[in-house]
Amino acid sequence: MENKKVYIETLGCQMNKSDAERMYGMLEHIGYSQTENPKEADMLIINTCSIRQLSEDKAYSQIGVWGKWKQTRPDLKIVFAGCVAQQGGVNVIKRAPYVDIVLGTQRLYELPDLVKRIENGERVVSVDEKPFEENDIQINRVKGINAWVPIMEGCNNFCTYCIVPYTRGRERSRKPELIIAEVKKALSEGFKEITLLGQNVDSYGKDLPQGQNLSWLLRQINALEGKFRIRFVTNYPTDITDELIDTVLELGKVCEYFHIPMQSGDDYVLKKMNRRYDYTTYKKICDHLRSRVKDVTITSDFIAGFPGETEEQFKNTLKAMSELELDYSNTAAYSPRERTVAAKWTDLFIPEDVKTERLARLNEHNRACCLKSNKKYLGREMEVLIENFEVRKNGDKVITGRTRNNKIVHIPCDRDLTGEFVNVKITNARTWYLNGELI
Numbered sequence: 001m002e003n004k005k006v007y008i009e010t011l012g013c014q015m016n017k018s019d020a021e022r023m024y025g026m027l028e029h030i031g032y033s034q035t036e037n038p039k040e041a042d043m044l045i046i047n048t049c050s051i052r053q054l055s056e057d058k059a060y061s062q063i064g065v066w067g068k069w070k071q072t073r074p075d076l077k078i079v080f081a082g083c084v085a086q087q088g089g090v091n092v093i094k095r096a097p098y099v100d101i102v103l104g105t106q107r108l109y110e111l112p113d114l115v116k117r118i119e120n121g122e123r124v125v126s127v128d129e130k131p132f133e134e135n136d137i138q139i140n141r142v143k144g145i146n147a148w149v150p151i152m153e154g155c156n157n158f159c160t161y162c163i164v165p166y167t168r169g170r171e172r173s174r175k176p177e178l179i180i181a182e183v184k185k186a187l188s189e190g191f192k193e194i195t196l197l198g199q200n201v202d203s204y205g206k207d208l209p210q211g212q213n214l215s216w217l218l219r220q221i222n223a224l225e226g227k228f229r230i231r232f233v234t235n236y237p238t239d240i241t242d243e244l245i246d247t248v249l250e251l252g253k254v255c256e257y258f259h260i261p262m263q264s265g266d267d268y269v270l271k272k273m274n275r276r277y278d279y280t281t282y283k284k285i286c287d288h289l290r291s292r293v294k295d296v297t298i299t300s301d302f303i304a305g306f307p308g309e310t311e312e313q314f315k316n317t318l319k320a321m322s323e324l325e326l327d328y329s330n331t332a333a334y335s336p337r338e339r340t341v342a343a344k345w346t347d348l349f350i351p352e353d354v355k356t357e358r359l360a361r362l363n364e365h366n367r368a369c370c371l372k373s374n375k376k377y378l379g380r381e382m383e384v385l386i387e388n389f390e391v392r393k394n395g396d397k398v399i400t401g402r403t404r405n406n407k408i409v410h411i412p413c414d415r416d417l418t419g420e421f422v423n424v425k426i427t428n429a430r431t432w433y434l435n436g437e438l439i
C-alpha cells in the first residue's frame with residue numbers, strides 16, 4: 001500500500017475531536033498515516049466548528065492558507081469536514097474552489113470511498129442529511145488516559161441561538177454493541193477513563209428497544225472488568241431523572257460529575273432561548289443533585305448578551321452562578337448563527353462592546369465560583385487518576401490528575417505515575433486547580 005500522510009486540524013468540540021480519531025483510523029486503513037506536521041502532508045483535513053462566527057471564520061482562513069500551498073503542490077488534497085461543511089455544502093467549494101471534498105458530519109463514515117474518488121480526479125460534496133451507515137472501524141485515539149466514546153449524536157431541542165441541530169441532525173443513538181466493543185477496546189489499550197459523549201446524553205436509547213437508556217448503558221459498561229472511571233456529557237437539565245442519579249450512586253465506576261448547561265439565569269431570556277426550564281426548576285435540579293450525590297461537581301455553560309438581554313437580566317445570570325455555587329462554567333458572548341431563530345432578531349442585538357463587557361464580568365464571576373468550589377476540598381483526602389508527569393524548569397517534578405469529581409490536582413512526585421490511581425491530601429486551592437500530597 002502507498003504510504004501517504006494526512007494531517008487533521010480540529011476546531012470544534014469533543015465530538016469533533018472524536019470524529020478526527022475516527023477519520024485517522026479510517027484513513028490509515030487505506031494507506032494514509034497520521035502526521036503532526038501539515039507541511040509534509042499529502043492530505044489536509046480541516047475539521048470545522050460553526051458554534052460561533054469566530055470558529056467558522058477560522059476554518060475559512062486556515063484553508064485559505066492551504067489553498068495557497070496547493071498552487072505549488074497541485075497534488076495536495078484538501079478536505080473540508082465537520083459542522084461548517086454540513087451546513088455549507090456546495091457553497092464551500094464556491095468560496096474555496098481548491099477544496100477536494102466537502103464532508104458533512106452525517107457522512108463521516110463515507111470518507112474512505114470519497115478519498116478513492118478524488119484520487120481519480122473527482123471533486124465531491126457529500127452533505128446529505130441522511131446519516132451514512134456507520135460500521136465497525138478502526139479508531140486512532142489521541143494517546144492519554146481518557147477515551148471519548150460518542151453514544152448519541154444530534155439534537156432535537158432547537159434552542160433559538162444554536163446551530164447544532166442543523167449541523168448534527170436529529171438525535172440518533174449508536175448501537176449499544178458498537179459502543180461496548182469500543183469501550184472494551186479502549187480499556188485493552190490502557191485507557192483508564194471512558195467519557196460517554198453526546199449533545200444530550202439523556203436522550204440515549206429513545207430510538208432503541210425499550211429499557212435501553214443511559215442508565216442501562218452505564219450498567220453495561222460498569223460491569224466490564226478492571227479499575228477505570230466512567231463519565232458522561234452533556235445533560236439537558238430537565239432530563240436528569242432519579243433513575244440516573246440512583247445509577248450514578250450505585251455504580252462505583254461512574255463519577256460524581258454533571259455538566260448541565262444553564263445558558264442564562266433569567267426566566268425571560270430562558271424562554272426566548274427556548275430552554276424548557278426556569279431558574280427555580282434549574283435550582284431544584286441542582287439542590288436535588290447536591291443533596292443526593294456527595295461532593296458532586298456541577299458545571300454549566302452561559303451565554304452573555306443574548307438578543308434583547310437587559311442589564312437586569314444579565315445580572316440574574318451572575319446571581320444564579322453564585323447562588324447555585326456552580327463549580328465551573330464555560331462562557332461565551334452570543335454570536336448570531338445563520339438559520340437559527342434568534343439570528344433574525346437583529347433589532348434586539350446587543351452591541352459588541354456591551355457583550356464583551358458582560359462576558360468579562362461573567363468570567364470574573366466564574367473565577368470566583370471556581371475558587372470557592374475548590375476551597376471546599378482543602379484538607380480532604382481524594383482519589384486522583386494521574387494523567388501527566390512533568391519536570392518543571394525549576395527542576396520540580398510534578399504529577400497531575402483529576403479527582404472523581406473532575407478537579408485538577410498537582411502533586412509533587414519523583415516518579416511518573418501516569419495511569420495510576422493515587423490517594424492525595426489536598427493542601428492548597430487555586431482558581432483552576434488544587435495542590436495535593438501523596439498519602
Ligand code: SAH
Binds near residue numbers: 051161164199200236
Ligand atoms: N447540548 C448542549 C450544548 C452544546 S453547544 C446544551 O444543550 O447545553 C455548547 C455551548 O455553546 C452551549 O451550551 C452554549 O452555551 C454555546 N453556544 C451555542 N450556540 C451559541 C451561540 N450562537 N453563541 C454563543 N454561544 C453559543
Ligand code: SF4
Binds near residue numbers: 165236
Ligand atoms: Fe444546541 Fe440546545 Fe441542542 Fe444544546 S440542546 S445542542 S444548546 S440546540
Ligand code: F3S
Binds near residue numbers: 014050083167168
Ligand atoms: Fe461541536 Fe462546533 Fe459542531 S461545538 S457539534 S463542532 S458546531
